[in-house]
Amino acid sequence: MKRTILLLLIPLLLLSGCSRNQQDTNTPYRIAVITMMQGGEFWGALKNGARSARLATGAVLEFFAPVNESDYSGQIAFVEEAIAQEFDAIILSPSHHTQLEHVVGKARSAGIKVVFADTGLLQEEPDFLITADYQMIGKHVAEHAFSHFSEDEPINALIIGSLPNTTSMTALIGSLETAFHQRENARINSVAYSFSSEVLAHDTAVRAIKADPSINLIFALEEYTAHGVAAALSPDPKIHFIAFGNTQHEIQLLEAEVIDALVVVNSFNLGYRSVLAAVELLEGKRPVQKLVDFALVTKESMFSEEHQHILFQTFQ
Amino acid sequence: MKRKKQPYSIMTLLTFAIAVVSISFTLLISAILYSQFSSRIKENATVSTREIVRQVNANLSYYTNDILTIATYARDLAKQTNILPREEIENRLRSIVDSRQDIVCLVLFDLGGETLLSTSDAPRRPTEEILGQTWFTRAIGGEGNFYFTGPHVQQLFTSSYPWVITYSQQISYTNKQGELSQGLLLIDMNSWAVSELCQSAKLGSSGYVYFIDNNGKIVYHPYQQLINSNLFNEDIESVQEHIFGTFTNTFEGRERLVIIDTVNNARWRIVGVAYMDELMAGLDQYTTVMLIILAFCIITTILIARTVSAYISRPIKELERLMNSVERGDFSSPPTVGGNQEVAALSQTFAAMVQRIRQLMDDIVKSQEMKRKFELDALQAKINPHFLYNTLDSVVWMAEQNDTSGVITMVTALARLFRISISKGRDIITLGEELEHVRNYLIIQQIRYRDKFQFSIDMEPGVENLPTIKLIVQPIVENAIYHGIKYLQEMGHLDIKVFKKKPGAVIIEIRDNGVGMDEQRLNTILTMSSPSQKNGEGIGVRNVHQRIQLYYGSDYGLEISSELDMGTLVRLVIPEQDPIQPIKVAH
Numbered sequence: 055m056k057r058t059i060l061l062l063l064i065p066l067l068l069l070s071g072c073s074r075n076q077q078d079t080n081t082p083y084r085i086a087v088i089t090m091m092q093g094g095e096f097w098g099a100l101k102n103g104a105r106s107a108r109l110a111t112g113a114v115l116e117f118f119a120p121v122n123e124s125d126y127s128g129q130i131a132f133v134e135e136a137i138a139q140e141f142d143a144i145i146l147s148p149s150h151h152t153q154l155e156h157v158v159g160k161a162r163s164a165g166i167k168v169v170f171a172d173t174g175l176l177q178e179e180p181d182f183l184i185t186a187d188y189q190m191i192g193k194h195v196a197e198h199a200f201s202h203f204s205e206d207e208p209i210n211a212l213i214i215g216s217l218p219n220t221t222s223m224t225a226l227i228g229s230l231e232t233a234f235h236q237r238e239n240a241r242i243n244s245v246a247y248s249f250s251s252e253v254l255a256h257d258t259a260v261r262a263i264k265a266d267p268s269i270n271l272i273f274a275l276e277e278y279t280a281h282g283v284a285a286a287l288s289p290d291p292k293i294h295f296i297a298f299g300n301t302q303h304e305i306q307l308l309e310a311e312v313i314d315a316l317v318v319v320n321s322f323n324l325g326y327r328s329v330l331a332a333v334e335l336l337e338g339k340r341p342v343q344k345l346v347d348f349a350l351v352t353k354e355s356m357f358s359e360e361h362q363h364i365l366f367q368t369f370q
Numbered sequence: 371m372k373r374k375k376q377p378y379s380i381m382t383l384l385t386f387a388i389a390v391v392s393i394s395f396t397l398l399i400s401a402i403l404y405s406q407f408s409s410r411i412k413e414n415a416t417v418s419t420r421e422i423v424r425q426v427n428a429n430l431s432y433y434t435n436d437i438l439t440i441a442t443y444a445r446d447l448a449k450q451t452n453i454l455p456r457e458e459i460e461n462r463l464r465s466i467v468d469s470r471q472d473i474v475c476l477v478l479f480d481l482g483g484e485t486l487l488s489t490s491d492a493p494r495r496p497t498e499e500i501l502g503q504t505w506f507t508r509a510i511g512g513e514g515n516f517y518f519t520g521p522h523v524q525q526l527f528t529s530s531y532p533w534v535i536t537y538s539q540q541i542s543y544t545n546k547q548g549e550l551s552q553g554l555l556l557i558d559m560n561s562w563a564v565s566e567l568c569q570s571a572k573l574g575s576s577g578y579v580y581f582i583d584n585n586g587k588i589v590y591h592p593y594q595q596l597i598n599s600n601l602f603n604e605d606i607e608s609v610q611e612h613i614f615g616t617f618t619n620t621f622e623g624r625e626r627l628v629i630i631d632t633v634n635n636a637r638w639r640i641v642g643v644a645y646m647d648e649l650m651a652g653l654d655q656y657t658t659v660m661l662i663i664l665a666f667c668i669i670t671t672i673l674i675a676r677t678v679s680a681y682i683s684r685p686i687k688e689l690e691r692l693m694n695s696v697e698r699g700d701f702s703s704p705p706t707v708g709g710n711q712e713v714a715a716l717s718q719t720f721a722a723m724v725q726r727i728r729q730l731m732d733d734i735v736k737s738q739e740m741k742r743k744f745e746l747d748a749l750q751a752k753i754n755p756h757f758l759y760n761t762l763d764s765v766v767w768m769a770e771q772n773d774t775s776g777v778i779t780m781v782t783a784l785a786r787l788f789r790i791s792i793s794k795g796r797d798i799i800t801l802g803e804e805l806e807h808v809r810n811y812l813i814i815q816q817i818r819y820r821d822k823f824q825f826s827i828d829m830e831p832g833v834e835n836l837p838t839i840k841l842i843v844q845p846i847v848e849n850a851i852y853h854g855i856k857y858l859q860e861m862g863h864l865d866i867k868v869f870k871k872k873p874g875a876v877i878i879e880i881r882d883n884g885v886g887m888d889e890q891r892l893n894t895i896l897t898m899s900s901p902s903q904k905n906g907e908g909i910g911v912r913n914v915h916q917r918i919q920l921y922y923g924s925d926y927g928l929e930i931s932s933e934l935d936m937g938t939l940v941r942l943v944i945p946e947q948d949p950i951q952p953i954k955v956a957h
Contacts, residue, residue: 108574108598306529323599347599357525363598366523366531 103325191230255282574648685709823862845910854884
């Protein structure tokens with residue numbers, strides 16, 4: 055009799071087991087998204103992309119970012135907090151290519167999957183890296199910049215980047231330098247960093263132009279930097295200006311021909327694919343390696359269907 | 371060597387039969403139910419998805435109708451420019467725009483691209499930029515012709531970049547000269563207005579609704595940013611092939627239900643996409659539950675089949691056990707079992723048969739016992755003629771010799787002997803009585819053979835009252851006299867001793883110094899029908915042996931040892947039993 059009851063209980067136990075398993079599999083992954091700074095169109099689009107991926111994957115996202123882009127210690131604190139809160143994965147855009155190595159190693163040792171978005175670290179390998187081909191972008195931007203000059207016209211360039219110690223910025227500037235080395239009469243007069251400060255970028259640009267009136271080309275490699283440089287350039291239309299970003303102000307400057315071209319890295323794509331990669335890693339899959347797209351937008355092409363979507367993506 | 375296959379038990383066969391039939395029916399019913407349920411779920415999912423798409427389409431139609439109504443109102447106002455001042459008309463239009471967050475602006479252009487009326491004060495883009503835009507070129511072609519664009523960045527005013535859907539229509543307006551001229555009415559709507567209409571539609575957890583124009587170009591898609599970033603692909607090709615209606619296909623590894631409908635007022639088609647795995651999620655749960663219930667039913671069926679077959683076969687097994695028991699000779703337990711009618715009837719028949727067998731066996735036992743008694747009586751009866759003949763012969767002989775005292779002694783002894791022989795009809799007497807019987811016999815024989823032999827009877831104390839079948843010693847003594855002592859020249863001796871021998875035996879030893887027997891004769895004296903036996907020699911001895919064995923069993927009987935010219939020793943072995951009282955006979 056007891057055996058009969060036990061046999062009858064087996065299917066019921068199976069039923070309860072199934073329901074419990076189903077509940078377990080429905081527990082969403084918790085992912086910490088740690089960007090370089092709270093504001094900015096670039097990071098805003100990245101977060102929008104991550105949110106879109108949240109809908110697709112069901113993952114729970116929490117966003118962390120210091121106020122200033124250069125505040126890597128703030129990022130370290132956020133990574134520590136993510137470890138303490140036992141997140142399943144961390145999506146990180148490290149604002150310093152060496153200072154975050156220890157804490158990233160600690161997170162990985164704790165079994166947390168780490169995905170780098172946009173930039174990486176020099177030594178510590180992440181579980182996955184999603185970025186744009188900044189070497190290619192640098193080459194492409196340089197070629198476009200050169201197109202504004204005749205063959206024998208000397209080019210004296212000023213490059214103002216955002217942070218000096220990020221792998222993406224290093225790759226980008228390195229690529230620009232290579233391109234300049236390959237062209238006669240073209241030289242980079244100065245490379246400076248604004249630390250994403252509009253004021254610092256403005257002052258740097260003003261000082262550089264004053265110190266070297268031959269400067270006829272400026273690259274602002276970040277949106278706040280572009281705003282500062284644009285403010286410094288307004289009265290001097292002779293200087294060609296290529297900027298990174300797609301803020302409304304930059305677009306207006308593009309239309310006003312203060313900026314000759316805008317380089318837009320698809321940070322929506324960056325955010326979306328970072329979350330997707332993190333979830334795939336957590337599910338034991340191997341994410342597909344694919345570079346994030348970018349566009350070099352001019353006044354002429356800004357309303358083209360192709361560029362409209364990437365240039366105005368934050369307006370949607 | 372091929373082993374013969376063991377036949378299956380009734381219980382196994384019944385369990386198998388019940389289980390197979392029940393499980394087959396259960397599986398058949400489950401398959402039918404599953405088929406019905408899955409097709410019903412699919413049908414319901416299709417209907418509900420189509421209904422959602424139709425609802426979105428209806429909402430969109432309301433919305434476009436609303437825009438067309440506003441356009442009609444603006445068109446009427448445009449014809450009143452000669453009556454109403456421009457500011458008044460613009461104010462009326464602006465009040466509409468201000469009351470609706472979804473409308474960005476409303477502008478009337480002449481066909482040269484110049485602004486006639488506008489709800490916006492923002493600086494306008496140059497005319498050449500206006501004229502080249504799609505909404506302008508597509509609406510031109512005849513009065514009333516209208517066009518809806520897809521979402522795009524508005525390019526009307528500088529420093530402003532909202533994503534809009536543009537409605538444009540060629541209309542008539544009254545120009546400054548009071549004549550009707552052709553113009554182009556533009557209404558820009560926020561693209562999120564259409565997005566919200568579509569986003570409210572939930573087709574499963576990840577299904578969606580999107581629009582395409584008559585060229586198959588996406589007008590609106592909820593995953594537009596993903597499509598732009600090449601993170602999402604849409605199967606426009608299949609939609610273009612089907613134009614209208616419902617179909618299912620597999621795209622990028624997932625089966626999709628696609629519903630296409632035409633949007634009123636705009637040259638758009640609405641496409642609803644639902645994923646079959648989500649729509650059929652209920653079926654998965656149903657399948658899981660059904661499989662568990664099925665497993666439960668199968669296990670239950672097997673258990674019930676086993677219980678029923680056990681119920682049916684248990685009485686049969688019990689009957690089999692009883693039959694085996696009867697086969698082993700155990701008739702004690704009543705051979706009746708319960709159970710169903712047939713088995714109960716069989717059991718009762720078997721019980722009757724066993725009862726009959728038992729009765730027959732009792733009869734056989736009784737008849738055997740009677741037969742044995744008859745045999746004993748017959749053997750016992752054989753003694754009497756010998757004895758009587760010999761004794762009477764001696765009495766006659768003594769009477770002829772006038773030996774009166776001898777006759778008295780002999781007849782007295784004979785009378786005592788017969789008293790013991792009669793023993794009130796009992797077969798069992800005490801050893802004391804048996805030896806008294808022998809003593810009287812020996813007295814008679816001693817007289818007859820005129821002191822040809824001497825005898826002694828020695829009885830161990832305590833054996834007098836032990837029971838024995840009667841008249842077992844006398845034939846041995848008689849045999850010793852007739853075939854041993856009788857032929858002696860010298861004095862014969864006959865000694866009788868009775869003593870106990872452990873364990874549980876009593877020995878009556880008769881020793882004579884007669885002529886003895888050779889070995890061949892000794893070996894055959896106790897066997898029946900021996901050819902060496904002549905003149906009744908050994909018949910009495912054999913009778914005694916058979917009587918003892920018949921009564922006490924084969925462990926008891928006679929042991930004879932003999933040597934020619936030396937004598938014979940006969941040992942009667944009987945079991946030691948509880949003492950009995952001697953028979954009281956009158957002297």
